[in-house]
Amino acid sequence: MLTDPDARHDYPSEPGMLSRPMTEAERLRLAQKTADASEPALRLTEAEREAASRLRDYLGAVEEYVGRFVRLPSEHESAAVALWVAHTWLLDRADVSPLLCLQSAEKRSGKTLLLDILNGLVRKPERMLTPSGAVLYTLLGETPPPTLLIDEVDAIFGSRRQAEQNEDVRAVLNAGNRRGVTVARVLIGQKGKPRTVERFSVFGPKALAGIGAMPDTVTDRGVVLWLKRRLPSEHIERFRYRKAQALADAIERPDWSAIPLQEEASVPDALHDRQADAWEPLLIVADAAGGPWPERARVAAVALATEAALDEEDRTGPRLLADIREHFGPSRQYMTTALLLEALNGDPDAPWRDWYGSGLTAQGLGRLLTPYGIRSKRSRVPEGNVRCYFRQDLEEPWKRYAPASDSPEQTEQVEQVERNGPDVPTVPDVPTVEGQVGLMEYIAERANDDSWDEP
Secondary structure, three states, rough: OOOOOOOEOOOOOOOOOOOOOHHHHHHHHHHHHHHHHHHHHHHHHHHHHHHHHHHHHHHHHHHHHHHHHHOOOHHHHHHHHHHHHHHOOOOOOOOOEEEEEEEEEEOOOOOOHHHHHHHHOOOOOOEEOOOOHHHHHHHOOOOOOEEEEOOOHHHOOHHHHHHOOOHHHHHHHHHHOOOOEEEEEEHHHHHOOOOEEEEEEEEOEEEEEEEOOHHHHHHHOOOEEEEEOOOOOOOOOOOOOHHHHHHOOOOOOHHHHHHHOOOOOOOOOOOHHHHHHHHHHHHHHHHHOOOOOHHHHHHHHHHOOOOOHHHHHOHHHHHHHHHHHHHHHHOOOEEHHHHHHHHHHOOOOOOOOOHHHHOOOOOHHHHHHHHHHOEEEEEEOOOOOEEEHHHHHHHHHHHHHHHEEEEEEEHHHHHHHHOOOOOOOOOOOOOOOOOOOOOHHHHHHHOOOOOOOOO
């Protein structure tokens, strides 16, 4: 659904900061960039204006189609998906192609479903699981290259050993976002003939889906969407491939050769260099469409680029949330950090009890809960002016990731799965990360790292 372009947006001004309402100065800067982006539209011919109008209609139709089967929490994710789909059709006129990284903290978050949806929308789709580097550069050497939709990339990069065994895959993904980059391979000729070197292009659009955080060298070159489980109250249409494909085929595509693309786009200052490189092709598409799209795309770029990553390497998050729910009981509204740590470390079976020989610390607790948008707050309570965790901040993560087995939400969820199949995705709320902890640094650090100061 398109929104009023004059509406107030949440606009994080610097990478690594939580999304917040824009200041007046930030709004003026964004308005100027949007005006700069719209300036070429004043010089369009009548045919180009018609092509731009058809592109706007196409982007809106893609958004509507995706929204039938996937509930996204804001216009940012919806805009990014629509623009990326259009980019796959305009690849011949792009020098950079951003990776579309679909990540989630847990399974059953709809990553595969979103790839199914994209399969019916993008140009020359190629679905695959755990490809080798040779498969990637061979396919990408075709003209035109396919749009690769790679599922279960956690099986490629999930552990250190897997990552080491798949360095060739990572190399192709890292280098393949730029036109002109090739992979050279020696071809052994028949007896008596010399060896020859053949160069394979690795440039082309790629969407990757997997559980947990992908390597930072991959996500740094892409548009990252974090998917999460749907709440029972979030209703969407069930995806049936035959019906869905017919709907996708009915979407009228514009004449791509007539789209008036600019060579470059103005990029929000809040994006660092690689984020700017990744988003510029999508911003160029948005500028060509005109209307509300130039502003929508730039607001989405900043909001999604600053989204904090989920560090789920140890899979302790759902267990931790469930234990906290038990310690809060049915009516407790808050717990001090000290009291909560005492309760959590008192469980002899807890995986964190013996971490670093001392159990979970305040710093470690903060790191584990931050990806779920939960953080402690300093408050004046009967125990004193101390940091506390509050029930109101925990209730939605409890419902999403650790519902009580006898809760109405869990019962309804089980019944809906039996009726409608597995849950489908939305994208997680932007977690609060203070102290200016950057995206990649956050992924790299581990729970209980003493260098993390609890906010």
